[in-house]
Amino acid sequence: MGVVTDKRESLHKAISAIDHGMTVAIGGFGGAGFPTSLVSVLEKRRLHGLTMVSNNAARLEPMIESGMVARIICSFPFGGASDTLRKSIQNAGVEIRLLPQGTLSECLRAAGSGLGGVLTRVGIGTEFGEGREIVEVHGKKYLLEPALNVEVALIHASVADRWGNLVMRGTARNFNCVMAMAAAISVAEAAEVVEIGEISPERCDLPGIFVDKVVKTA
């Protein structure tokens, strides 16, 4: 008898992997693919000094309000953000580190792919190129953007199995795949958790090798 791989875990146990000062990636673009259940439990933890990697800040509002967040690495922090949230971010001294959206996703992908970083022309001549090392390849100049490793990723899928294989829908894929790849520990929530073999190998959006914990949501 071999060891049975079973990544299923309770919501609270999975979230207990997160500690003070950690770097935590949260998937989703708008509401699509946002790990609502995982984040609702994380919000209740009394943690501090977290670095959040998330495309947007508006959905992190409760954590910002309760002083859990030190820094947000993002591309579109204030999309849909209220003036109250803007004020809270300022008052709490939360650092906003802006990256172009494609650079954000690719630096996550690089981190999960054993690469040291990304060479990109996006940002050259703008403030997004400031302070970056310039590398010349085939006569073209590129910015060197270092890989973005995270300690924990919280992601959303439609269907999961106990190996962590995931199926996602529509535009809910977004950052979820690259964040899982970049994380030391990735936690996936899914409303449906099925038996091994029920997810077609032809239709698996993220192979379970990138997923450490699977949480079934109500």
Added chain:
Amino acid sequence: MAWSRDEIARRIASDIPDGWTVNIGVGIPTLVPRYIPQGREVVFHSENGILGMVPLREDESPDPEVIDAGKNAVSIRFGGSFFDSSVSFAMIRGGHIDLGIVGALQVSQNGDLSNWSTNERMIGGIGGAADVCSGVKQLWVAMMHTAENGTRKLLTDCTFPLTAVSVVCRVYSDLAVLERDERKWKVVTLSPGTDLLEVRNATGFPIDI
């Protein structure tokens, strides 16, 4: 009569050649897909992971997991596909997209674009704008020619933080369609009843005929 936002979108839509793949940003650009002439096959790309994005039909119920870059419910046409952010931005940066249509706060004579922040206030953030503007083969801007208070938005140099440098090919405004070649700009079309002098007065750089 100056063109309305919808008329600007209709004008842009009529200029997109058959078979092009087009990324559209927020603002006036989101109106463009509804004005593509019947029978013309234009494929719309949305940075959050759709090729073949189409407006939601009236009889179609919105799917919270199928949204555009502005977080509005949209739909997908036959032949379309969904993918994750890294693949989406590979399409954008990799030169696979023919045209980007974006809004602007300012455009410079050199074709520089500012569209994410005034010096006082970040609008939403940079989002995918820097990637789109530097990655697509052609970039068209859809904008009101001047700000609501009459301030010029087409300037010798942008005064707001830049999104990308020397990228704007055309400007579609309420007053005119303008085209850039290096630092030279010419009028392609004037809106009905607008004369060249009016456009020149509303623009901070020289315009040829």
